[in-house]
Amino acid sequence: MTKTISGFSKLTKEEKINWIASTYFSNAEEAISTIKKYWNQDTDLQKLHDEFIENTITNFYLPLGVAPNFTINGKDYTIPFAVEESSVVAAASKAAKYWGSRGGFKATIINTEKIGQVHFIYKGDKLKLETFFKQIKPKFFTETESITKNMQKRGGGILDIELRDKTSALENYYQLHATFETKDSMGANFINSCLEQFAKTLKNEALDFEEFTTDEKNIVVVMSILSNYVPNCLVRAEVSCKIEDLAEKHIENPQEFAEKFVQAVRIAEIEPYRAVTHNKGIMNGIDAVVLATGNDFRAVEAGVHAYASREGQYASLSHAEIKDGIFRFWMEVPLALGTVGGLTSLHPMVKIALEMLGKPSAQELMQIVAVAGLAQNFAALRSLTTTGIQQGHMKMHLMNILNQFQANQEERKKVIKHFEKNTVSHSAVVDYLESLRS
DSSP: OOOOOSSGGGSOHHHHHHHHHHHHOSSHHHHHHHHHHTSOSSHHHHHHHHTTSSSOOSOOOOOEEEEEEEEETTEEEEEEEEOOSTTHHHHHHHHHHHHHTTTOBEEEEOOOOEEEEEEEEOOSOHHHHHHHHHHHHHHHHHTTHHHHHHHHHTTOEEEEEEEEEOTTTSTTEEEEEEEEEOTTBOOHHHHHHHHHHHHHHHHHHHHHOTTSOHHHHOOEEEEEEEESOOTTSEEEEEEEEEGGGGOBTTBSOHHHHHHHHHHHHHHHHHOHHHHHHHHHHHHHHHHHHHHHTTOOHHHHHHHHHHHHTTTSSOOOSEEEEEETTEEEEEEEEEOOOOSBSGGGGTOHHHHHHHHHTTSOOHHHHHHHHHHHHHHHHHHHHHHHTTTOHHHHHHHHHHHHHHHHTTOOHHHHHHHHHHTTSSOOOHHHHHHHHHHHHO
């Protein structure tokens, strides 16, 4: 049977499902049943979800958990996490409680500048192009007034536009490099609309510029697009306390713990193999909150990892030090987020998540998300430098193993009790479960 199809997008939802089930599954009825099991019984809500993307056949669920007891700049939060990985929410909650009794988290917005570029090819005299750009620069602003009007009312808009010469990297390649302030919206559509108008202005004005030769008038715009690398849309999150105040159940020697913790961070600062896993732990927190609040976690991931490589080698996003008897742990991270527009006004659970957070501004959400990342990183490093990461993680993973092998209630109770005092591993759980069943 052929597995290609023409006009798939024109099929009804039922027809799409039937074709997929009959083409790819040995038991088509079972596949259809499973797909439909995840439909929402509220037809209006299901229609809303169906229209978020194209060719929708069902919903793909992720758990939405919450981590309470976060204190950020003196304000208390319960933070929503949309994530599939066990131990992430538990770790964040523990870190929140730990630092809540030590002054809480501090967060600061450093800048909120976003970036977009018009990439174009110009085969001519660079000095003429520079003169041309200076002459027409005001028109980039005036000819986008209809686009920027509402954003300007909210205090945002186009900040600046530069001409950048990139010919040393690629022959005849130049950019219009523009910076924007988009206030509480992430701003992708706004920025892209401005850029496309810049491109039209650039091409049209070039045709009338008297100093250009016929060839020089033919500026070729390759593309106009925002950048998800936003090194000047930056937030800092940090915690600090006296070294002796670090003491707790698993930290009997706070000085030793602090020194080991700082060394662990320094290893991630200089060793890319460690830095990738180190930063992945940070993104466990960041991505989960970004997703729960209806923001674009792929864009955030790409921008954050680019920032981690800004010095020419991939390195730790977080840093730690001991100075004058004070332990300090901090991170600066680029986050382009929005609390209006996109899914924030459409997805019911996003509305719940944002209301739970007190309907934050984009800047406040930046602070919350950065803190979630730092909390995750602290929890991971505390485990790594004390009990080891697997003890807590595998106990959280125990439920997944039991679900995988369809353990009944009686088996679950016995397995959980057994592994209260024994090391959890996949094979150990399976072996014990099989011994119960035999």
